[in-house]
Amino acid sequence: MAMTADELGSTISLDGARKVRGNLTQARIRWMILALVLGFGLVGGRLVQLGMVVPDSTIEGQARDVITATRPPILDRNGLEMAVDIRVPSLYAEPRRIIDVEEAVRKIRTVLPDLSEDWLRKRLTGDKGFVWVQRELSPAIQDRIMRLGIPGIEFLTESKRFYPGMSEASHILGSTNIDNQGIAGIERHMDGEDVALLQELGLARGNALKPVELSVDMRVQHVMHEQLMDAMTRYQAIAAAGVMMDIHTGEVIALASVPDFNPNEPATALVKDSFNRITAGIFEPGSIFKTVTLAGALSSGAVSINEQLDARFGIRFGRFTIDDFHGKHRILSLPEVYKYSSNIGTIRIMQAMGKENFRAFLTTMGFDARVQFELPEMRLPTVPKQLSEVGAATASFGHGLSVSPLHMLTAYAAFVNGGNYVPPTLYKRDKAEAEQLYRRVITEDASAQMRYLMRLNALEGSGSQMNKAALGYRVGGKTGTAEKVVDGRYSSSKVTNFFGSAFPLDNPRYAMIIMVDEPKAENPQSGTTAGWNAGALTGRIVQRVAPMLGIAPDFSPLIDEQLVPPELR
Amino acid sequence: MIRNLNILLIFSSVLMLSGVYALKFSIENTASERTALIALIDSQEGDLSILKADEAVLSQPGHIEPIIKRHQYALLIEPVKQEQFGSFTAIPMRPAKPNSAAMDSLFLSLEAGIDPIDAILELEGIE
Numbered sequence: 001m002a003m004t005a006d007e008l009g010s011t012i013s014l015d016g017a018r019k020v021r022g023n024l025t026q027a028r029i030r031w032m033i034l035a036l037v038l039g040f041g042l043v044g045g046r047l048v049q050l051g052m053v054v055p056d057s058t059i060e061g062q063a064r065d066v067i068t069a070t071r072p073p074i075l076d077r078n079g080l081e082m083a084v085d086i087r088v089p090s091l092y093a094e095p096r097r098i099i100d101v102e103e104a105v106r107k108i109r110t111v112l113p114d115l116s117e118d119w120l121r122k123r124l125t126g127d128k129g130f131v132w133v134q135r136e137l138s139p140a141i142q143d144r145i146m147r148l149g150i151p152g153i154e155f156l157t158e159s160k161r162f163y164p165g166m167s168e169a170s171h172i173l174g175s176t177n178i179d180n181q182g183i184a185g186i187e188r189h190m191d192g193e194d195v196a197l198l199q200e201l202g203l204a205r206g207n208a209l210k211p212v213e214l215s216v217d218m219r220v221q222h223v224m225h226e227q228l229m230d231a232m233t234r235y236q237a238i239a240a241a242g243v244m245m246d247i248h249t250g251e252v253i254a255l256a257s258v259p260d261f262n263p264n265e266p267a268t269a270l271v272k273d274s275f276n277r278i279t280a281g282i283f284e285p286g287s288i289f290k291t292v293t294l295a296g297a298l299s300s301g302a303v304s305i306n307e308q309l310d311a312r313f314g315i316r317f318g319r320f321t322i323d324d325f326h327g328k329h330r331i332l333s334l335p336e337v338y339k340y341s342s343n344i345g346t347i348r349i350m351q352a353m354g355k356e357n358f359r360a361f362l363t364t365m366g367f368d369a370r371v372q373f374e375l376p377e378m379r380l381p382t383v384p385k386q387l388s389e390v391g392a393a394t395a396s397f398g399h400g401l402s403v404s405p406l407h408m409l410t411a412y413a414a415f416v417n418g419g420n421y422v423p424p425t426l427y428k429r430d431k432a433e434a435e436q437l438y439r440r441v442i443t444e445d446a447s448a449q450m451r452y453l454m455r456l457n458a459l460e461g462s463g464s465q466m467n468k469a470a471l472g473y474r475v476g477g478k479t480g481t482a483e484k485v486v487d488g489r490y491s492s493s494k495v496t497n498f499f500g501s502a503f504p505l506d507n508p509r510y511a512m513i514i515m516v517d518e519p520k521a522e523n524p525q526s527g528t529t530a531g532w533n534a535g536a537l538t539g540r541i542v543q544r545v546a547p548m549l550g551i552a553p554d555f556s557p558l559i560d561e562q563l564v565p566p567e568l569r
Numbered sequence: 570m571i572r573n574l575n576i577l578l579i580f581s582s583v584l585m586l587s588g589v590y591a592l593k594f595s596i597e598n599t600a601s602e603r604t605a606l607i608a609l610i611d612s613q614e615g616d617l618s619i620l621k622a623d624e625a626v627l628s629q630p631g632h633i634e635p636i637i638k639r640h641q642y643a644l645l646i647e648p649v650k651q652e653q654f655g656s657f658t659a660i661p662m663r664p665a666k667p668n669s670a671a672m673d674s675l676f677l678s679l680e681a682g683i684d685p686i687d688a689i690l691e692l693e694g695i696e
Binding site: 080081084085086087088139157162164165166168218219221222223225226471472473543544547552553554555 | 611614615618619621622624625626628629630631632634648649651654656
């Protein structure tokens with residue numbers, strides 16, 4: 001039988017034992033390689049995945065850096081701290097790590113009984129990673145809560161703003177919110193500058209920030225605040241405010257307005273009437289505005305210092321007649337107009353200058369716009385764009401227009417410092433820097449004459465109450481009693497009183513505006529006009545602060561004689 | 570040969586293993602020390618900030634004045650008055666020295682042994 005390959009079927013080939021083993025090994029190696037590649041691939045993949053995860057470091061929507069960021073300390077001009085950062089513990093919870101919510105609620109409430117039970121339970125229940133429980137606690141409370149040993153309850157050290165001067169410089173400093181951001185005053189201004197940026201970049205760490213030096217002198221600030229508080233009770237006033245400035249550099253030495261608030265408890269700032277009356281309050285300035293009219297007229301040359309003005313009769317405008325308060329009703333010299341605070345005389349001086357020129361001078365003095373100043377609390381003054389005949393007449397003695405006390409302060413400073421307007425500041429500034437900002441508003445001669453007039457008013461006029469207390473410090477100034485508008489009419493019982501002053505007038509260095517709102521007579525012998533309250537208050541402040549500012553008293557009559565302009569000697 | 574090499578490798582790997590672990594633990598140790606130090610510095614900075622705030626409160630004029638007022642009568646102090654200030658020009662000049670030339674010359678002559686009174690007595694014829 002013939003056999004073909006086909007019939008035989010497939011050839012059976014048997015591998016030797018060695019070959020079989022070799023094949024098996026190779027297969028195993030392949031499987032192993034595959035397993036290893038898979039294994040390492042898994043590890044590698046996980047690594048890549050972990051690398052891609054962005055850790056969530058925010059706390060309730062805010063970066064942790066921002067919450068723990070510090071603010072620079074604020075120092076007064078002598079290096080005394082006005083605002084510092086303190087580290088305080090804040091209590092937070094990680095609800096997903098809390099095992100027994102009921103127990104945690106009960107235990108926390110033994111230490112912090114003020115927390116509402118329902119609120120706390122809701123807060124601690126859930127799967128959140130971070131919730132605040134109570135911020136800014138004391139180290140003692142931190143200790144007690146730590147001792148409770150509740151899992152998922154932790155502390156974070158936060159920076160909290162602290163104002164060691166309490167309410168004394170509240171309107172200058174303003175305050176910060178719980179996240180350490182400035183919400184008012186210079187704190188807010190600082191944020192606008194660069195502090196906020198530094199905090200955002202996470203650079204505001206520890207003590208790295210350079211302290212901010214203010215122009216304020218805390219000693220003077222204290223005296224002013226204390227005297228204003230005293231005036232509130234002494235004259236039963238509804239408000240009082242004061243501001244003092246270095247007339248050469250524009251540095252504000254003290255600024256206070258009462259009623260005020262405690263910046264350590266920012267909620268107190270919301271109390272009615274605690275606004276900053278120096279910058280955010282606008283008032284009819286009353287007679288202290290006569291200084292502006294006289295300065296403008298003397299500088300323009302429209303009147304001279306030995307001008308004679310007819311104040312025998314009131315001035316008629318249609319139905320109205322404007323008369324003097326304690327009228328002399330005779331021909332007055334220009335210094336007498338100022339001394340007796342004659343409305344008639346002041347209108348005549350304004351008319352000699354011309355109402356257009358007078359209006360232009362108000363613009364020159366910056367009465368149309370906000371004063372350039374760091375505090376954000378500012379209000380636009382209301383000065384009519386066009387003055388009618390009667391409008392110009394009333395404006396010349398400070399009625400029918402409203403400006404802030406800060407406006408009056410800058411004007412008074414310019415009138416006595418030789419005639420240069422210098423914008424006020426709360427930061428330190430030296431004279432050379434300030435001189436670059438000078439803007440001439442009145443002539444040097446007019447400035448010298450204004451110094452004489454202001455001193456004269458203190459010696460013989462309405463400022464004598466002031467001069468009694470501040471004898472020897474060569475203070476000069478002008479009173480202003482502005483009647484308030486009640487139900488559309490000027491009320492003679494409700495008045496806002498001002499005293500604008502400068503000292504020492506032989507070599508002037510400081511200007512000051514004091515305001516007392518709705519004062520009553522201190523005793524039956526005294527009155528309610530500005531000399532009795534705002535004036536006397538100015539005197540008491542100068543008496544206290546002049547030695548601090550390095551001004552020695554001098555009783556020599558020669559000094560006052562030297563202030564008299566050559567034309568009048 | 571291979572066996573020796575294997576033994577060597579096993580030993581060296583055990584050695585390196587222990588070395589690596591020692592390094593790991595020492596690093597962990599240092600890290601925890603560092604964490605503890607950071608926590609310490611943090612708490613000390615916190616304490617320091619509170620102390621600084623305390624100091625600032627204590628040196629505020631508004632804090633000092635009430636203390637002064639409380640002890641005003643015990644210490645006999647009151648705010649300075651204008652009259653209390655003086656100037657150098659207000660201080661009077663030192664008074665002129667008395668003229669002692671005659672006395673000096675008398676003492677000098679006495680010391681030299683010459684008593685001027687002798688001449689007068691002699692003139693008067695006393696003695």
